[in-house]
Amino acid sequence: MTGWAFVTPFAVLFSFCFLVPIGVSIHSSFYRAVPSGGGLYGGGELTNQFVGLRNYVEIAQGAAFWRGMGRVLAFGLVQVPVMIGAALALALLLDSQMVRRVGIFRLGFFLPFAVPGVVAALMWTYMYNPQFSPINQVLGAVGLHIPFFAPKVVLWSMANMTTWTFTGYNMLIFLAALQAIPHDLYEAARIDGATGWTIVRRIKIPLVRNATLLAVLLSIIGTVQLFNEPAVLQTVNPWMGNDYTPMMMAYNTMMGAISPSGDGPASAISILMALIAGVLAVIYALAQKKAD
Template sequence: MTATTHAPKAARRSSKAKRSDAAKRENRTGWAFMAPFALLFAFVFILPIGWAIYSSFFRQVVSGGGAYGGGELVNQFVVLENFRYVITSGDFWAGVGRVVIYTLIQVPIMIIAALALAMIIDSFVVKHISGFRLGYFLPYAIPGVVASIIWVYLYNGQISPLVKGLAALGINVDFFADNIVLASMANITTWTFTGYNMLIFLAALQAIPHDLYEAARIDGANGWQIAMKIKLPNVRSAALLAMLLSIVGTIQLFNEPQIMQTADPGISKSFTPMMMAMNTSQGTLTPSGDGPASAVAIMMALIAGVLAMAYALVERKVNEE
């Protein structure tokens, strides 16, 4: 009886050991496949962030020299002095204010336009969906710098066929005027990213079960009622995601003002925080160097993190309803 009793126990232990060995092999295989990505991710993402945080505690100062100058630049540990400079900088907060105004102008227009395009493509009115989808998405395939150069050409009053055409109609527009320049930048971003956000909405719309549409039609609902009562409520999560990506993107506003600065000297080197960071690192703003520039970038990253947390809270509240 004792041998008979111990045999099943030994068999179970052997079976568990085999399963454990198989699980370990699977884990090792998974880590082996993930290792190239993890190394590349650490190299191009984690290490630069770590270096930026390290650099933010240093500032370049002149060491040595005499009464007539001279000396050399050395990195000096300044604790939180770079962050104090950023927090108390009027230029930094003025740039943040411009970005906020830009966001209030651009993001709602782009999200509404992307949602409208997605709903049109998803409806039965539009045929040859692939052509429309590709056409709306094509501007996103154009690099941001190239898109900005194209629109700066179209904004230039001396050579632009757009400006000349509007002037022929009696409409004189200066796209670089102080009260219009932000809207001009917003137009570039909207033209570039509307198709990208449209795909987010279109994916959410196509995930809605078509049984809901059929049931609504049986109950007598028309196309407008289906769109308002079924489609819109089911794309709330997609709308929140698109808004988060758009808001975080506007915080990094750089290409449009940097390119437009070549045609409009009124756009300062600290027009946006990202321009301020780049020009600080290149030495065209004071204090200069990697330290103050890293502090500017980290402050903007913190603002982006706060917005991401707000998005998570809003998404949780929406999903609970």
């Protein structure tokens, strides 16, 4: 009874803040708001009508959802490995004996994650602006110019933004795993003649596989939910449209900017996104387990 008493507050909050919204979203995805009145133009108030799997079918058959999903998958295939590699490199650097005042560097690397996502997106939008981009002003001195808002470049502009934001967060995951490794292993390896690079390759990196799994799984979920960066960039690049990513499509469907609109179709988009993210996470977890 004591154990259940300690668990109960968490279980109640978890149910109301996580399980109940998921259940409501699944239930809502089977309904659609339709006019209750008759006549050629409908009329009357909107009422929720049960439509079964119609919302799912229409979304799955539409090209917009899969174009958006293709963009975020291409984004993730490039951005996630770069970010995870950079986070691991920073963690290994801070865990080594090369860096003094580790706390200052650790805080500095983590600070971008503390910046609210929309604020960070606005900041980078300013730095990408072709009229007064400080980045292109520096590159212009050597004759280079990057069209950050060009259709073939904007996705990678967003990748730079998310890498800047989340590298420090993932670094802390790796750093915690590295600091949990018994230092006796390092001492034994040095006695056997292992160099620092050998210890990194043969001890440190293999023993942070679980941390890598966690970081990649969180990154996969975050990639599918990409929203802040494209939503902000879309305000200065209207050509991106309201359905550039699946998350933007879900939001704009809910707000009535995309037809059919309403919480039913938006919930169906969200459930499809969750299923795809779950499948990708399972595939990665199984692939890493097989590699081990």
